[in-house]
Amino acid sequence: AVEQSSEAAEQVEGTVEALLTEPFGVMAPDTTVAGALDRLVHTEPVTGITYIYVVDGGERLQGVVAMRDLLLGRPGQTLAEIMTPEPYALRPDTPLTEAIQAALVHRHRLYPVTDDDQRLVGLVYGWQLFETMATELSAQSGTMVGVDREERLATPVMTAFRMRHPWLQVNLLTAFTAAFVVGLFEDTIARIVALAVFLPVLAGQSGNTGCQALAITLRGFTLGELAEFPVARLLRKEILLGAMNGFFVGLVAAAAMWLYASMTDTGQPLLLALTILIAMVGACIGSGVFGVMVPLTLRRFGADPAMASSIFLTTFTDILGMGLMLALATALVM
Amino acid sequence: AVEQSSEAAEQVEGTVEALLTEPFGVMAPDTTVAGALDRLVHTEPVTGITYIYVVDGGERLQGVVAMRDLLLGRPGQTLAEIMTPEPYALRPDTPLTEAIQAALVHRHRLYPVTDDDQRLVGLVYGWQLFETMATELSAQSGTMVGVDREERLATPVMTAFRMRHPWLQVNLLTAFTAAFVVGLFEDTIARIVALAVFLPVLAGQSGNTGCQALAITLRGFTLGELAEFPVARLLRKEILLGAMNGFFVGLVAAAAMWLYASMTDTGQPLLLALTILIAMVGACIGSGVFGVMVPLTLRRFGADPAMASSIFLTTFTDILGMGLMLALATALVM
CATH class of the missing domain: 1.10.357.20 (SLC41 divalent cation transporters, integral membrane domain)
Structure with a gap:
């Protein structure tokens, strides 16, 4: 995200939107624990999945199921029964400063991002929020004396x-x-x-x-x-x-x-x-x-x-x- | 960790040691999947456990089991069979800059910290690494003109x-x-x-x-x-x-x-x-x-x-x- 063009960075700089990843691990509320397990084993690349996002027919986020919830559930239970309803979610227009502060409180690995109608529009990793902030913060002493946020050691002389x-x-x-x-x-x-x-x-x-x-x-x-x-x-x-x-x-x-x-x-x-x-x-x-x-x-x-x-x-x-x-x-x- | 006294910060500032949390979710290699599940349900506060750290009799870290590994294992299998052996671990003297860069690559929620003999001495959250870095980075423009890293808006006038x-x-x-x-x-x-x-x-x-x-x-x-x-x-x-x-x-x-x-x-x-x-x-x-x-x-x-x-x-x-x-x-x- 940091490497994107300066113009694009100007427009989305500072909000969650710039960091959105396509949703994955999305399942319906009536999926059973056994069914979810089967899908995890067979259809999704299991590595990297930490949460199942439970989404209804209108793509609205209903809840989140952590792997340990699945582990402790009975095979016949539905995801709707074991999920954490109304999970904490970011908005695409949430300022990064606010998202970082939320991440420091909630401490999840991955955050769902929903629009005004509760529709799941993407995911954001906690480390992405922090990486962006670190890059921004390291630019501040330069910004104070008129150095562009995009400039790095390797920036060509004429560009600098x-x-x-x-x-x-x-x-x-x-x-x-x-x-x-x-x-x-x-x-x-x-x-x-x-x-x-x-x-x-x-x-x-x-x-x-x-x-x-x-x-x-x-x-x-x-x-x-x-x-x-x-x-x-x-x-x-x-x-x-x-x-x-x-x-x-x-x-x-x-x-x-x-x-x-x-x-x-x-x-x-x-x-x-x-x-x-x-x-x-x-x-x-x-x-x-x-x-x-x-x-x-x-x-x-x-x-x-x-x-x-x-x-x-x-x-x-x-x-x-x-x-x-x-x-x-x-x-x-x- | 940030609030600690200036002197202590001086000594440990910059290494993983300052952020160590007591290990939790620690189990023996011959624990079965069913046994681990039982322990998760009954003896540990389940919330917050993301990984099981597999540790031998000499407290040496043998491997890590993620919740999804447990989910996909058979009840009779031992943790030693399903664990990821030789997991990535930090050292207490790993500089924070290095730890942050590792965290950006590995993207885990929690990292084991081992000593020279592979003994598990603690855990460090990814967000702790980033929070410390953010606090350090936000101090840089001040450090350049002789403002102490510990000074904040609320620091009393005489201290400042x-x-x-x-x-x-x-x-x-x-x-x-x-x-x-x-x-x-x-x-x-x-x-x-x-x-x-x-x-x-x-x-x-x-x-x-x-x-x-x-x-x-x-x-x-x-x-x-x-x-x-x-x-x-x-x-x-x-x-x-x-x-x-x-x-x-x-x-x-x-x-x-x-x-x-x-x-x-x-x-x-x-x-x-x-x-x-x-x-x-x-x-x-x-x-x-x-x-x-x-x-x-x-x-x-x-x-x-x-x-x-x-x-x-x-x-x-x-x-x-x-x-x-x-x-x-x-x-x-x-």
């Missing part, structure tokens, strides 16, 4: 180029926005070059802090935790974390700025150090908020919450981190 | 702070290295402030290009593709991709620099544009190499290949991208 390059151009455009903000403070930088030296520090810290919040939020989506965890509580947590992380990282960065400014005879080393501290706290709080909001916003617009999320996030954190430092320096020191 | 903060301090230290490199070119920046504006552009592009290569390499580890794919070929591919991506992104960035320099009356706009183009190609080639080498190096030292990989990677790409641009500008323009 076509898939990765557009997002790098998007990243460039967003970087220009951050550069534009830096450009607004050209006069400040020309007078206090130490600030240019601290630009990558601010950008790097707020970017990494934001990526931590982003990763935890995406994991919450993946493991289905976000359904029960209020967004407001998540935001409060990341704001608090951002404030604490920004403060302690900011103290070290402020000390470094004070040292650097003193050594290079830049004026106002203490005010510059204070600038770095405040900018770091503000940037890290904002990064926590962006880390939560970027995937939520992507999801709201119907997109994969991981899609290029790191590119969007660092745009915001770059602008916030560097902009805050330069604006504060301009206000406090100039 | 203790787990995330040390990596942010590491990130700060590495950012100082990049800042130090930028500081070497203070005179150049003081004379051509346009370069400061392009610092985040270079850092952002080479960082994202490197993260793309990093993500594909980590995915290769996860899906077991790296075992068959020569590292030299992967490096060649990423170098070529880096050159192409760097060239086309560099052209746009060079045009932007030419425009910016012309508009702000910075001297030598064409030479500055050429500087950006060359720096972008060089930085993107280097980023591709780092993206492959960082996880390989972490693995070589026995660490998780994803561990803080993005923090290490961006240190290198920041230094390379910004350093190359400033060095070239100093050589060509000053």
Whole structure:
């Protein structure tokens, strides 16, 4: 299923439909245990059959008979008598995340898939659900930086180029926005070059802090935790974390700025150090908020919450981190 | 198993041992089909038994009997006669990645686990293998930026702070290295402030290009593709991709620099544009190499290949991208 064309994957990606296998081991409700045994021995390839699906004249799924039910039944009993009625069944449009979670609860080897009229339309193996999920999950770190879900080690160079390059151009455009903000403070930088030296520090810290919040939020989506965890509580947590992380990282960065400014005879080393501290706290709080909001916003617009999320996030954190430092320096020191 | 303490997880993380369930459905080889049936009905809770594990006096696993084998056997036959001998078994020290791949091939519901003497020491469900893998995989994007594998949405703020903060301090230290490199070119920046504006552009592009290569390499580890794919070929591919991506992104960035320099009356706009183009190609080639080498190096030292990989990677790409641009500008323009 994973090897299917990218377009088809786009359409069915995420639902049980993509994994359907033709039903097998299907029998009528009035089949006797002896008759079922006879059919198992003679007409079906016995290997691989774990369940008998009991289906009425209208192809509606009535129940499931496990091999041990057959084993414990008397030869004259009908399947209708020994079956488990109304078995757990998936729908073709069940999202894969939901199907996986159900599979973790029910732990069957094979699941029946029925339509709205209870008609048995196919079967899905538990391992197929998990395999698809594993392949999807292993794509996430790539998706965050604009790598296509279909790309693998063996993908030809030109194909990889076509898939990765557009997002790098998007990243460039967003970087220009951050550069534009830096450009607004050209006069400040020309007078206090130490600030240019601290630009990558601010950008790097707020970017990494934001990526931590982003990763935890995406994991919450993946493991289905976000359904029960209020967004407001998540935001409060990341704001608090951002404030604490920004403060302690900011103290070290402020000390470094004070040292650097003193050594290079830049004026106002203490005010510059204070600038770095405040900018770091503000940037890290904002990064926590962006880390939560970027995937939520992507999801709201119907997109994969991981899609290029790191590119969007660092745009915001770059602008916030560097902009805050330069604006504060301009206000406090100039 | 996932909820266990972080320390225990450290020790058994990654092998089948962490998931062992007590063996059940164990019988002697001379048990008859009728006897097995009787035991199934009377002494064991029948629900959940899918296989009978046939074990000799020395607790050594001789074979497996599926319910359908029992169904098709005659009452007087012994389990030894109808069992599948030498069944596929896992070892307690089988790495989870290997166990998962085996599970995708064998597709059983339950796997026997034996020690070096063939003794049955436990059972592992297929879904347990996949659940653990899914939880591990969903942690990867976080691991790359220094989020602990144990952290979830519901992790208390102070615990999350203790787990995330040390990596942010590491990130700060590495950012100082990049800042130090930028500081070497203070005179150049003081004379051509346009370069400061392009610092985040270079850092952002080479960082994202490197993260793309990093993500594909980590995915290769996860899906077991790296075992068959020569590292030299992967490096060649990423170098070529880096050159192409760097060239086309560099052209746009060079045009932007030419425009910016012309508009702000910075001297030598064409030479500055050429500087950006060359720096972008060089930085993107280097980023591709780092993206492959960082996880390989972490693995070589026995660490998780994803561990803080993005923090290490961006240190290198920041230094390379910004350093190359400033060095070239100093050589060509000053």
